[in-house]
Amino acid sequence: MSFDYDLEFAGHRAHAHNLTQGLVDDLSVTAYDRSDGRGLRIDLVGNPELYRPEELAAHHRRFLALLREFTAPNAQQRAVGLIDLATEEERAELLAESRAxxxxxxxxxxxxxxxxxxxxxxxxxxxxxxxxxxxxxxxLDLASNRLARLLIAEGAGPDRIVALAASRSADMVAALLWARPYAAAPARCRTGCRPGVCTRSSCTTCV
Known part of the structure; x- marks a missing residue:
C-alpha cells in the first residue's frame, strides 16, 4: 500500500498506525513502505475461521524462507519451482503419513x-x-505359447537376440507377452526384414 505517511496537523507531526486492512477472505500478504528509512513492512493476515494461529505461524516461516531464497547470492540462477519451503519437521511428517x-x-x-x-x-x-x-x-494366451514354442525351436534362448517382424496387431501383443517371462526386450524390425530373414547385423534369429 502506498500512502503519504508524512502527516502534520498545525505543525504537529503525526505517526500513522495501520490497525486493520479490512476483512480477509482467505490469506493476505500486504507490503507497506512508510518512507521513514525503516524499509518495507509486510503483514501476513489470515481468516481466523480458516487458519489456526500455528498454521499462520507456519505460513510466516515459509514466507520468510522464500524471501531469504530471493535475496541469496545465487538467486538469479535458481528456478522458483526448485525452492523448498517445507521444514524438516513437515517433510518428516509427510513421509510418515505417506508410508502409513x-x-x-x-x-x-x-x-x-x-x-x-x-x-x-x-x-x-x-x-x-x-x-x-x-x-x-x-x-491371446494360446498365440503367445505357440510363438514361444516356435522361437525356442528356432534357437531362441538366454543371451540370444530375437527380432520380431510384426505390425501393430494382436500378434505384436502376443510377442510382448512371450518376451516378458524371459526378461527379453523385443525389437521391431522396420526395414529390410521379412519372416525368416533379418538383414540387421545385431539379429541372430528373426521370425
Whole structure:
C-alpha cells in the first residue's frame, strides 16, 4: 500500500498506525513502505475461521524462507519451482503419513496377471485389433505359447537376440507377452526384414 505517511496537523507531526486492512477472505500478504528509512513492512493476515494461529505461524516461516531464497547470492540462477519451503519437521511428517497410507499390493509379473485373467475370464476380449478382430484372453494366451514354442525351436534362448517382424496387431501383443517371462526386450524390425530373414547385423534369429 502506498500512502503519504508524512502527516502534520498545525505543525504537529503525526505517526500513522495501520490497525486493520479490512476483512480477509482467505490469506493476505500486504507490503507497506512508510518512507521513514525503516524499509518495507509486510503483514501476513489470515481468516481466523480458516487458519489456526500455528498454521499462520507456519505460513510466516515459509514466507520468510522464500524471501531469504530471493535475496541469496545465487538467486538469479535458481528456478522458483526448485525452492523448498517445507521444514524438516513437515517433510518428516509427510513421509510418515505417506508410508502409513501406502497401498499394499501383491507383486506379480505381467504373464502372471494375464494368466490369472485367462483363468477368470477366458472368453472376454483382451485385444481389439485395428481391423476390428476381437481376441479373447484364451486365444491371446494360446498365440503367445505357440510363438514361444516356435522361437525356442528356432534357437531362441538366454543371451540370444530375437527380432520380431510384426505390425501393430494382436500378434505384436502376443510377442510382448512371450518376451516378458524371459526378461527379453523385443525389437521391431522396420526395414529390410521379412519372416525368416533379418538383414540387421545385431539379429541372430528373426521370425
Amino acid at each position: 497410507n501406502r497401498v499394499k499390493y501383491h507383486e506379480s509379473t505381467l504373464p502372471e496377471l494375464v494368466a490369472a485373467q485367462v483363468a477368470r475370464t477366458p472368453t472376454a476380449t483382451a485385444v481389439l485389433d485395428r481391423d476390428g478382430r476381437a481376441v479373447t484372453y484364451r486365444d
